[in-house]
Amino acid sequence: MTSLLKTTYMLSIVLSLSGCVLDSVRSHSSALEEIDNGNLHTLFxxxxxxxxxxxxxxxxxxxxxxxxxTPLWLYHYRHEKKPLFLPKVGPLAGQDKTLSLRFDEKGVLVDAVLIDKAAN
Known part of the structure; x- marks a missing residue:
């Protein structure tokens, strides 16, 4: 019985901590989630x-x-992770992306810039 109690206790701690780390808030255009500087210029x-x-x-x-x-279009995506017991640094902070697209007078893309940083 003691072993079962220890296992249950450890499982509850692990689940509590993982729930704190995985809690997150997403906002704005989720279409930017999969776009990064590696694939930006193949998509646009x-x-x-x-x-x-x-x-x-x-x-x-x-x-x-x-x-x-308008010749300049802006998109924003923010995925903020909210850990309760751990500091918000690196991958634990989440993502904050801003995409700016500039078009010519015919509506054809001239420039695409993605700023991808850790959420604060």
Missing amino acids: INGKTTKRDVLTKLGPPINNQGDIA
Whole structure:
């Protein structure tokens, strides 16, 4: 019986701590979750990708209030992990991504910049 009690006690501690580490908050465009600087320029090609392509992949940007004629589109994604007992550093902090896409007057991509940092 003592062994079962110890196992139950250890399991409850592990589950409590893992629940604290895994608790998280996601906000804004989750479509950015899988985009990083390694695949950015294969998904969005300067001189080829159009505003329509971006709308299909990411939906409307956060900065244009429904006016798709604006030349600069911004997307933001934040995944914040909220550990209770551990400091929020490195992978434990989560992600904060901002994607800016600049288009020419024909609606074709000129430049794509992704800023990917740890959430504060």
